[in-house]
Amino acid sequence: MSALTDYSISELQRLYKKREIGPVEVVKAYLQEIDLKDPLVRAFLEVFHESAVMRAGELEEMDPEGMPLYGVPVALKDNISVKDRLLTCGSALLSQYTSPYDATVVHKLIEAGAVIVGKTNLDEFAMGSSTENSAFQVTRNPWDEECTPGGSSGGSAAAVASGMVPVALGSDTGGSIRQPAAFCGITGMKGTYGRVSRYGLVAFASSLDQIGPLTRDINDCAVVMEVLSGHDPKDSTTLESPAPGLVQGIEEGVEGLKVAVPAGIAGWQVEQPIIEFQEEAAAVLQREGATVEAAGLPGMEMSIACYYILATAEASSNLARYDGVRYGNRIEGATLREMYENTRGKGFGEEVKRRILLGTYVLSSGYYDAYYARALKVKSMICESYRKLFKKYDLIVMPTTPSTAFKIGEKSDDPVSMYHSDIFTAWVNIAGLPAVSIPAGISAEGLPIGIQIIASAGEEAKMLRAAGTLERSFSFRRRYLPGADS
């Protein structure tokens, strides 16, 4: 591995400012990594070789001052819109669709000096937990090529974990950033709902979707998150309040924080090594001055059902626009209706169609009250419970996933078991809370284990205090390397 691709964002900034290195050589080094590794990992759907180098060249003429991501290569999950680039969402239906505008996060990245180097693979329309639902390719977990990288932001997670980019953006609707981050041994964060603009993110479930960073450590995560955050006049669901400063909190420690850990975690069919790291996390926080208590996590058992009703209901409506009339791959038919049926029937994959059907069903008259309306009630109950819980505690610390990365093909025929892998993450989106997953260690099979920290709405800074403390203690990056024997 070339040293140029080893630097953290803050190291890069220091070296850039001293003119010891320049963006062109760094970008070229990363592109080389991509050329070398991606044929195996298959994280990228498109690599912007030319435009990335050109942009890096332009940056060399500019002053890095005031650009927190100056010369930092960034990959984007391919459900985030970049002007004049393909926006496939991992779907055959949109395999040739080019978007005419930049997402707000893309604006912000470019203003901050970042270099967009490519688009990463994902489960079609971000629907999945393994990235196997992509219409184009299967992405492999850099730690074990027989395993999935998780999903739906599996391409972004694999790209960062294998060192092909220092930063990638993903989207998290029910765990789609945190679960692949955990599976790939990297850091992944979603902010409070509304923290990051969704303008230009292709909607899966609008009330749950959040864009967030996948990075190699918590400091990089905080830097990128600060760039992405903030009110956007183009997204009415973004928070009005200014985004908190995140970077400084990482060093602050956890002295005086009250932390809840889930009571009876073993009852959730959690793999043993994960329980051990969870216990270690609790011990570390306690040792560092936090109060740690076991607490019941209300509504968790209902959260998966609730999530799959709310998310599919919104998805059934959000995906209605892919009808072949204005854009996308139209498959003609004798009548308008037949054209719709051909385009959507053949253009969408199985999982997407399953969710559209589910969502259509739960909103149908006669079923609305039994499903959608009831799920809304469960949602408000979950929100209320956590408002109460967070009056008592500052943070919740728990595993990101009940298992480590599963094998490619292992769950693809069993959607319910696949859905169940979101058990620790989906409720966080339902409650609209911020959460970050950091790597804690690896299992006996050499697969990474993630620990998740959740804060109350708006308290990202507090969350990063614990993340910083745990990261220093776990020292994951210094101890483990993907692909190396454990």
Added chain:
Amino acid sequence: MPAEKYKAVIGLEVHAQLNTSTKIFCACRSEYGGEPNTRTCPVCLGLPGALPVLNREAVLKCIRLGLALDCEISFASIFARKNYFYPDCPKNYQISMYDRPLCENGSIDIEADNNKRRIGIERIHLEDDAGKLLHEKGDISNIDFNRSGVPLVEIVTAPDIGSAAEAAAFLRSLRQYVRYLGICDGDLEKGSLRCDVNISLMLRGARELGTRTEIKNLNSFKAVRSGIEFEIERQSSLLDAGKPITQVTQLWDEGEKKLVAMRGKEEAHDYRYFPEPDLPPLIVDDRFVAEAAADMPELPGVKKQRFIDEYGLSEYDAGVLTVEKELADYFESLVTETSDPESSCKWVMREILGQLKDTGITIAEFSLSPRMTGELLILVKEGVINLQAAGAVFSEMLSSGEAACDIVKRMGLEQISSSEELGKMVDEVIAGHKEEVVRYQDGNLQLLGFFIGEAMKMSRGKANPGILNELFKLRLHRRD
């Protein structure tokens, strides 16, 4: 007549396009027209990743209508998605409001068939318009999305309307409101005002409502009337024949003057409404309502009553003058010029409205300002010209655009008011109509008008009729 055996129960759903400068959820121009697909953006084209942002002006205008129609304004209303597939609908859902509309429980007072009625308004809500399908020859259709995202208010009445005439009166009154408020041009033909009708019949005195049918595509007042009349007729003959009414949506075919039933599949919709997750609840606090109310113009009913009280106009005249705000404004400016409401009213009612009707223009397009018209009326009032000459001067003003006094001078139309000059004419008329003079003096006093007319002819219309009147009376008075 069947209408007497059955009572019609009619409700209207009216869509009015708001004349905001930009669309309801994006910054594209919302004005009618433009080359196809030139007023579009990712939001109103429903491109992947685009999000709606609510237009404040649209909310203000909807609230203003709600206030004008005595509605309650909801503190928190909620946008909802109405899901249906149609090629002119770019997202395949419409952003509308469902169980939490912006305005509720208002009313409009109407008058039809010499009957005053209060029609309830159940709700007024905001939503986005769809694009327009342009069918070409063969099986090709194009779509113009310029209209996509233009703000609409949907006004839903209670089923309080009992006849086609009442429906038309309601629609006229509603159009008057939206025009007064300056929120919609109210043009049915252009589609800025669109009317759907729900209609059922019940036996007079019965309690149970009949089965309801719907008529869409009523694009003129005439269409609204005929559509409803046809449907009442259709339903009552079915009922008379003992046949059941089936729920159906029909389109009014203006060319063929008939109702065409839509196929079952086209109307069997389950819209799967659910709260729009891309927009937070719309919170309207007192300050916002006050802002909407601050721009509220005087409403038609209030203005009409004021015209009666302040200017002494008849109910009829006041009604006509207040149909359109611009006409009412013209009249009031004219009164300011002339300080004479009576003659101003007469002149507007007869001459100006006549002129507008003949030329098919609106008062806004009328070329003479109230000041110019006022000068003419003052010339009459001061006796410089008589009414007959005023008519001629008015026509000349319309064609040449000259000021009234210039025309009077140029055409030598100053009224003859000198007793000496007029006295000669009077003598001449009396001398030339001996027979009529005798009849007059025998008591046929109506002949006075005839004598005045003769003298007027002699003066080529310039004689002061008042003075002629006096002179004739004096000279024809039998001195015995």
